[in-house]
Amino acid sequence: MAEQAQEKLPENVVFIGRKPSMSYVLGVITQLSNGQKEVFIKARGRAISKAVDVAEIVRRKFVQDAKISNVEIGTEERQLENGQKINVSTINITITK
Amino acid sequence: MAEQAQEKLPENVVFIGRKPSMSYVLGVITQLSNGQKEVFIKARGRAISKAVDVAEIVRRKFVQDAKISNVEIGTEERQLENGQKINVSTINITITK
Numbered sequence: 001m002a003e004q005a006q007e008k009l010p011e012n013v014v015f016i017g018r019k020p021s022m023s024y025v026l027g028v029i030t031q032l033s034n035g036q037k038e039v040f041i042k043a044r045g046r047a048i049s050k051a052v053d054v055a056e057i058v059r060r061k062f063v064q065d066a067k068i069s070n071v072e073i074g075t076e077e078r079q080l081e082n083g084q085k086i087n088v089s090t091i092n093i094t095i096t097k
Numbered sequence: 098m099a100e101q102a103q104e105k106l107p108e109n110v111v112f113i114g115r116k117p118s119m120s121y122v123l124g125v126i127t128q129l130s131n132g133q134k135e136v137f138i139k140a141r142g143r144a145i146s147k148a149v150d151v152a153e154i155v156r157r158k159f160v161q162d163a164k165i166s167n168v169e170i171g172t173e174e175r176q177l178e179n180g181q182k183i184n185v186s187t188i189n190i191t192i193t194k
Contacts, residue, residue, distance in 0.1 A: 049145040052186040056172045060184075071168040073190065075153045087157075089149040093170070 012036045016043035016051045024054045029062050032097050038069075041093040044076060048091045055093045069096040109133045113140035113148045121151045126159050129194050135166075138190040141173060145188045152190045166193040 014027045024041070031039045043051035059066050072092045079085050111124045121138070128136045140148035156163050169189045176182050 046146050048149050049143050049186065052145050052170045052188060055170060056184075056186050060172060068170060071170055073149045073152060073165060073168055075157060087153075089146065089153050091149060 012038060013040045013042060014054070016041065016047045016054060018047075021050055021053050021057065024050070025057050025062065028054065028058045028095060032058075032063050032066060032095070037097055039095045041095065042090070044088045044090050048089060051091050051093055055095060058095060063095075063097065066095050066097050068093060070094040109135060110137045110139060111151070113138065113144045113151060115144075118147055118150050118154065121147070122154050122159065125151065125155045125192060129155075129160055129163060129192070134194055136192045138192065139187070141185045141187050145186060148188050148190055152192060155192060160192075160194065163192050163194045165190060167191040 012031050014024055014031070016024055028039050028041065041051050041055050055068055059068060070093070074090045074092070075087050076090050077085055078088050109128050111121055111128070113121055125136050125138065138148050138152050152165055156165060167190070171187045171189070172184050173187050174182055175185050
């Protein structure tokens, strides 16, 4: 399901999943190197901590002129396969170069 | 170590640790009910996701006039017992009533 969502995302959105942090770091750096002025790092639930790691690693180790220009948190309602609805926390970190 | 740090914190700071989310939610609600206009929810590493859950549960379910007025992310250097230094991501969520 995450994979499907990812296909629809615009280029400058990096959605954090189960891969190691460094593969998302690479994704963000690639966007910024390709001329994107703004990259959005998005995550849900347990992946939120990893999203913060990714933003911090990009800013501190790789793209020194990048800034965390905005951090938003929220809640999304998701429907489980059995029809039950659950609330999941979300984060949206904006990195600006 | 977390316990020690907690003792020194001012009243309107809730530091997220290993307890269930609801005990921190209760902590934040108590502060807001006691007249605090601003409560800071802080967490490091894996606890960052739980910090977002706590802020969102307070705002959506318990204190409807509370707002997430600021979200900051950062990095802290911590020294392990063997002397090795590691970087840990941090979050600081401000809830304002």
